[in-house]
Amino acid sequence: MPAKAPAQGRPRLAEVDTRIVDAALIEMKDKGLTNLTLEAVAARAGVGRPTIYRRYSNKEELIRAVLTDKVPKLSLTETSDVVDDLVSMAVTFADQLNKSGLLSVAIAAHAEARHNPVMADVLKTDYLLPRSQSVVGAIERALASKQFVQVEPATVRDLLFGPLIYRLLVVGEEVSPFGLRTLAETALSGIRTPGGK
Amino acid sequence: MPAKAPAQGRPRLAEVDTRIVDAALIEMKDKGLTNLTLEAVAARAGVGRPTIYRRYSNKEELIRAVLTDKVPKLSLTETSDVVDDLVSMAVTFADQLNKSGLLSVAIAAHAEARHNPVMADVLKTDYLLPRSQSVVGAIERALASKQFVQVEPATVRDLLFGPLIYRLLVVGEEVSPFGLRTLAETALSGIRTPGGK
Amino acid sequence: MPAKAPAQGRPRLAEVDTRIVDAALIEMKDKGLTNLTLEAVAARAGVGRPTIYRRYSNKEELIRAVLTDKVPKLSLTETSDVVDDLVSMAVTFADQLNKSGLLSVAIAAHAEARHNPVMADVLKTDYLLPRSQSVVGAIERALASKQFVQVEPATVRDLLFGPLIYRLLVVGEEVSPFGLRTLAETALSGIRTPGGK
Amino acid sequence: MPAKAPAQGRPRLAEVDTRIVDAALIEMKDKGLTNLTLEAVAARAGVGRPTIYRRYSNKEELIRAVLTDKVPKLSLTETSDVVDDLVSMAVTFADQLNKSGLLSVAIAAHAEARHNPVMADVLKTDYLLPRSQSVVGAIERALASKQFVQVEPATVRDLLFGPLIYRLLVVGEEVSPFGLRTLAETALSGIRTPGGK
DNA sequence: ACTTAAGCGAGACGGTACGTCTGGTCTTAAG
DNA sequence: CTTAAGACCAGACGTACCGTCTCGCTTAAGT
Numbered sequence: 001m002p003a004k005a006p007a008q009g010r011p012r013l014a015e016v017d018t019r020i021v022d023a024a025l026i027e028m029k030d031k032g033l034t035n036l037t038l039e040a041v042a043a044r045a046g047v048g049r050p051t052i053y054r055r056y057s058n059k060e061e062l063i064r065a066v067l068t069d070k071v072p073k074l075s076l077t078e079t080s081d082v083v084d085d086l087v088s089m090a091v092t093f094a095d096q097l098n099k100s101g102l103l104s105v106a107i108a109a110h111a112e113a114r115h116n117p118v119m120a121d122v123l124k125t126d127y128l129l130p131r132s133q134s135v136v137g138a139i140e141r142a143l144a145s146k147q148f149v150q151v152e153p154a155t156v157r158d159l160l161f162g163p164l165i166y167r168l169l170v171v172g173e174e175v176s177p178f179g180l181r182t183l184a185e186t187a188l189s190g191i192r193t194p195g196g197k
Numbered sequence: 198m199p200a201k202a203p204a205q206g207r208p209r210l211a212e213v214d215t216r217i218v219d220a221a222l223i224e225m226k227d228k229g230l231t232n233l234t235l236e237a238v239a240a241r242a243g244v245g246r247p248t249i250y251r252r253y254s255n256k257e258e259l260i261r262a263v264l265t266d267k268v269p270k271l272s273l274t275e276t277s278d279v280v281d282d283l284v285s286m287a288v289t290f291a292d293q294l295n296k297s298g299l300l301s302v303a304i305a306a307h308a309e310a311r312h313n314p315v316m317a318d319v320l321k322t323d324y325l326l327p328r329s330q331s332v333v334g335a336i337e338r339a340l341a342s343k344q345f346v347q348v349e350p351a352t353v354r355d356l357l358f359g360p361l362i363y364r365l366l367v368v369g370e371e372v373s374p375f376g377l378r379t380l381a382e383t384a385l386s387g388i389r390t391p392g393g394k
Numbered sequence: 395m396p397a398k399a400p401a402q403g404r405p406r407l408a409e410v411d412t413r414i415v416d417a418a419l420i421e422m423k424d425k426g427l428t429n430l431t432l433e434a435v436a437a438r439a440g441v442g443r444p445t446i447y448r449r450y451s452n453k454e455e456l457i458r459a460v461l462t463d464k465v466p467k468l469s470l471t472e473t474s475d476v477v478d479d480l481v482s483m484a485v486t487f488a489d490q491l492n493k494s495g496l497l498s499v500a501i502a503a504h505a506e507a508r509h510n511p512v513m514a515d516v517l518k519t520d521y522l523l524p525r526s527q528s529v530v531g532a533i534e535r536a537l538a539s540k541q542f543v544q545v546e547p548a549t550v551r552d553l554l555f556g557p558l559i560y561r562l563l564v565v566g567e568e569v570s571p572f573g574l575r576t577l578a579e580t581a582l583s584g585i586r587t588p589g590g591k
Numbered sequence: 592m593p594a595k596a597p598a599q600g601r602p603r604l605a606e607v608d609t610r611i612v613d614a615a616l617i618e619m620k621d622k623g624l625t626n627l628t629l630e631a632v633a634a635r636a637g638v639g640r641p642t643i644y645r646r647y648s649n650k651e652e653l654i655r656a657v658l659t660d661k662v663p664k665l666s667l668t669e670t671s672d673v674v675d676d677l678v679s680m681a682v683t684f685a686d687q688l689n690k691s692g693l694l695s696v697a698i699a700a701h702a703e704a705r706h707n708p709v710m711a712d713v714l715k716t717d718y719l720l721p722r723s724q725s726v727v728g729a730i731e732r733a734l735a736s737k738q739f740v741q742v743e744p745a746t747v748r749d750l751l752f753g754p755l756i757y758r759l760l761v762v763g764e765e766v767s768p769f770g771l772r773t774l775a776e777t778a779l780s781g782i783r784t785p786g787g788k
Numbered sequence: 789a790c791t792t793a794a795g796c797g798a799g800a801c802g803g804t805a806c807g808t809c810t811g812g813t814c815t816t817a818a819g
Numbered sequence: 820c821t822t823a824a825g826a827c828c829a830g831a832c833g834t835a836c837c838g839t840c841t842c843g844c845t846t847a848a849g850t
Contacts, residue, residue: 009794010846016796032312034231034305037836048797053838104311110366111305115229120369128367151383154368158360159384166359167351169307170325186348187356190387206825207815213827236805245828250807403799404841410801426706428625431831442802447833498705502625504760505699508692509623514763522761545777548762552754553778560753561745563701564719566711580742581750584781603821628810639823644812 002055002065012055019045020052024066029101033063033108063109064122071106071127072096074134082142083192086160087184089138094164095177103168148191159187199252199262209252216242217249221263226298230260230305260306261319268303268324269293271331279339280385283357286335288377291361295372300365345388356384396449396459406449413439414446418460423495427457427502457503458516465500465521466490468528476536477582480554483532485574488558492569497562542585553581603646610636611643615657620692624654624699654700655713662697662718663687665725673733674779677751680729682771685755689766694759739782750778 005012023045027036038059042049056062076089097103106127113120139153148156163183168175199214220242224233235256239246253259273286294300303324310317336350345353360380365372399406417439421430432453436443450456470483491497500521507514533547542550557577562569614636618627629650633640647653667680688694697718704711730744739747754774759766 006794008848009792010796010848012795030312032309034309035312038838039836042797046797048799049837050798050839051796054795058838104308107366108305108308111301111308112229112231114301114369115227115232154364155380155383158364158367158380162360162363163355163384164359166362167355169304170355171351172311183352183355186352186387187360187384188387190383190385190389192387205817205823207817207827209826210815234805235807243828245830246806247808247829248827251826255807400799402797402843404801406800407841424706426703428703429706432833433831436802440802442804443832444803444834445801448800452833498702501760502699502702505695505702506623506625508695508763509621509626548758549774549777552758552761552774556754556757557749557778558753560756561749563698564749565745566705577746577749580746580781581754581778582781584777584779584783586781607822629812630810633823637823639825640811641813641824642822645821649812 003057003061016045016047016051017055020047020055020062021065021069023047024062025070025102028063028066028105033105033112036063038062060116060118060122063105063119064126067102067106067109067122068126070100071102072100074131076134076138082138082145083147083188086135086138086142086156087181087188089134090160090164090184091177091180094161094168094180098168098175103165107165107169146193148188149193151191156188156191159191160184163187200254200258213242213244213248214252217244217252217259218262218266220244221259222267222298225260225263225302230302230309233260235259257313257315257319260302260316261323264299264303264306264319265323267297268299269297271328273331273335279335279342280344280389283332283335283339283353284378284381284385286331287357287361287381288374291358291365291377292374295365300362304362304366343390345385346390348388353385353388356388357381360384397451397455410439410441410445411449414441414449414456415459415463417441418456419464419496422457422460422499427499427506430457432456454510454512454516457499457513458520461496461500461503461516462520464494465496466494468525470528470532476532476539477541477586480532480536480550481575481578481582483528484554484558484578485571488555488562488574489571492562497559501559501563540587542582543587545585550582550585553585554578557581607636607638607642608646611638611646611653612656612660614638615653616661616693619654619657619696624696624703627654629653649709651707651709651713654696654710655717658693658697658700658713659717661691662693663691665722667725667729673729673736674738674783677729677733677747678772678775678779680725681751681755681775682768685752685759685771686768689759694756698756698760737784739779740784742782747779747782750782751775754778 002012002017020041024036024041027041027044031037031040036059038049038052041062042052045052052062056065072093074089074093076085079085094103097106109119109123109127113123135157136153139156142148142156143150143153164180167180167183199209217238221233221238224238224241228234228237233256235246235249238259239249242249249259253262269290271286271290273282276282291300294303306316306320306324310320332354333350336353339345339353340347340350361377364377364380396406396411414435418430418435421435421438425431425434430453432443432446435456436446439446446456450459466487468483468487470479473479488497491500503513503517503521507517529551530547533550536542536550537544537547558574561574561577611632615627615632618632618635622628622631627650629640629643632653633643636643643653647656663684665680665684667676670676685694688697700710700714700718704714726748727744730747733739733747734741734744755771758771758774
């Protein structure tokens with residue numbers, strides 16, 4: 001979300017907002033976070049550099065906006081099988097993240113966050129927090145319905161997302177959604193209660 | 198490994214090699230890959246910038262050298278319990294990687310590799326390949342001894358490392374080796390054969 | 395004269411132009427053309443290095459600007475005595491050139507021009523051409539008024555400036571304007587018509 | 592003249608001396624003093640850079656050597672006409688200097704000397720001093736024989752060399768020895784005694 | 789309808805880092 | 820001790836971006 005415009009004067013063009021974020025996304029996918037230049041973003045968006053800075057006070061803020069706007073939401077379809085809901089959510093998310101080209105951006109942002117408090121805050125506030133709602137809810141529902149043996153919710157989260165992200169990151173592009181689903185199911189199989197459906 | 202020096206003329210000082218790589222490691226941990234400057238590396242190493250370029254033709258090559266030299270080797274202790282060997286190896290590796298500050302460097306390198314064929318090659322050649330030997334060997338031994346149900350070796354790898362890396366990356370610093378071990382064991386529990394010790 | 399700024403965008407600060415050329419002049423006098431560094435010019439002018447390159451694409455262009463802006467014009471006072479006008483002009487010019495510290499710069503530029511077509515063009519276009527107007531005019535007036543025996547204008551020019559420049563160059567700093575005047579008059583005495591006033 | 596070699600050990604190759612100075616001369620003519628690099632001299636001479644530094648402690652010393660070795664001596668042919676001897680000497684010298692390509696080197700050295708005491712000393716000691724012997728002698732003989740009106744010897748020198756050097760420097764390459772002679776004779780004509788031959 | 793505050797593209801500005809080149813010094817192996 | 824080769828530190832080169840700052844112009848909202 002860009003910094004908000006003052007009330008007076010000419011209003012900002014909404015179209016410019018989207019041109020900037022779209023251009024930034026393409027540039028990130030092309031060049032990576034390291035080699036991302038606002039100059040190229042501005043050129044691709046057909047915009048002056050100050051027009052970007054008017055909205056985002058620095059590169060981090062722009063990255064934040066891209067992550068916020070473009071990373072897929074976690075879509076939770078609630079069926080009778082709680083565990084299957086979890087798996088579907090995680091697989092869909094990982095696959096979309098990978099296909100959209102944002103996987104590497106998100107991962108690079110996490111790495112950057114280690115040395116960069118601003119980026120850490122960006123991630124926590126705009127990336128993880130809004131997404132953890134769905135995940136934690138679904139996990140707690142699964143735990144409550146005794147689908148899982150007694151484990152920490154964080155453990156479920158790590159078993160669910162860890163292998164998916166790791167495989168996508170290490171292997172590269174070509175991973176089928178089916179393979180991902182199998183992997184996620186296998187990862188969770190160790191903590192499923194024997195009687196669970 | 199730096200570009201090799203010619204046979205003739207004054208030989209390169211080995212000490213300079215190590216000063217450069219050590220300084221680079223510290224700078225990476227301090228600033229992150231994105232904000233790594235060879236100027237700062239040179240200053241910290243007490244070396245002229247051209248002396249770095251004599252060894253590494255660009256930033257990527259230097260990062261390659263750091264990853265090659267400084268990322269811990271996978272130390273495999275062979276006991277009677279093959280699965281425990283695997284877990285120990287992975288936990289030790291992940292913990293060392295995290296504690297040494299190289300986790301974020303390695304992860305950022307993976308993200309970078311998505312857009313940068315040179316970096317992709319660096320990772321494949323100098324990072325993954327030499328380490329996969331031990332892992333693949335141990336996994337195949339575990340499979341052969343029927344400790345695991347019949348799965349792809351890659352699945353074992355992803356279940357083993359995925360959750361560990363994911364947790365360290367997402368959570369941040371403070372994860373105890375004990376917590377890591379529990380996580381890894383839980384991840385593998387789903388593919389262990391019932392009768393296996 | 396700096397490369398002209400585009401019409402659009404923020405206009406260049408005229409003050410920066412003068413700060414750069416003034417700083418360059420001081421540096422040239424201090425260090426000589428050989429040891430002139432744009433880094434030092436930029437520092438003295440309180441300006442970033444790219445700001446200089448925006449105006450002058452290289453060192454030669456900057457030197458051209460200094461020669462164009464700072465070398466004294468030939469001031470011709472027209473009295474009844476045409477020859478005295480010539481002498482005054484030459485002596486004043488040589489003395490100012492020497493005192494301003496630009497003598498060595500101009501001479502070094504001439505030497506450089508032997509190997510450097512760009513510099514040769516700089517000299518011809520910005521240094522000699524605009525100054526030759528006055529000289530040629532005055533010489534032709536002197537020839538027309540029969541003050542001189544019949545000689546080439548170029549001969550007059552060389553007799554007039556040659557000894558002055560040579561003395562200043564070879565001897566060094568301390569030459570009085572009076573000595574210069576005597577020298578110039580002596581040089582021309584050989585071509586003056588006997589009856590001439 | 593290079594710094595003298597120690598008595599002990601392997602003697603220096605005399606051939607290396609000449610290869611260096613010859614290469615330096617060619618490079619100077621090609622590139623000018625400003626762009627002269629010892630690297631290029633060494634390469635052209637087929638010699639290591641330290642081999643040059645062993646003989647000449649810096650660039651100035653090498654230039655000194657070239658000026659000393661390669662600038663033509665003033666050859667004074669003593670005939671009955673003292674003034675004609677002077678003119679011949681000056682014209683021959685200027686013409687050779689020009690044709691050898693060393694004119695610009697010598698001039699650049701003079702300009703450099705303004706800011707560089709070492710170069711000033713080089714010129715005074717190795718260039719001007721050994722040559723002024725002949726000139727001063729010839730001038731004093733001319734003065735003694737009443738060929739000239741009473742003037743300073745320095746004035747004669749400046750009238751003689753000034754116009755020649757100036758013309759060669761300003762005009763460029765194509766000046767005939769005959770034109771030079773005429774110019775020199777004209778310059779001196781103003782101080783010749785009426786009765787002189 | 790007219791003022792006014794801000795948006796906008798372009799590009800200047802002081803900096804910082806890049807990757808390269810040279811200067812003068814030093815170190816090696818071979819002679 | 821000399822030689823050719825080449826490493827070493829230092830520092831300048833010309834270029835690319837950064838984040839900020841004007842400029843001339845356009846565009847709404849509020850008088």
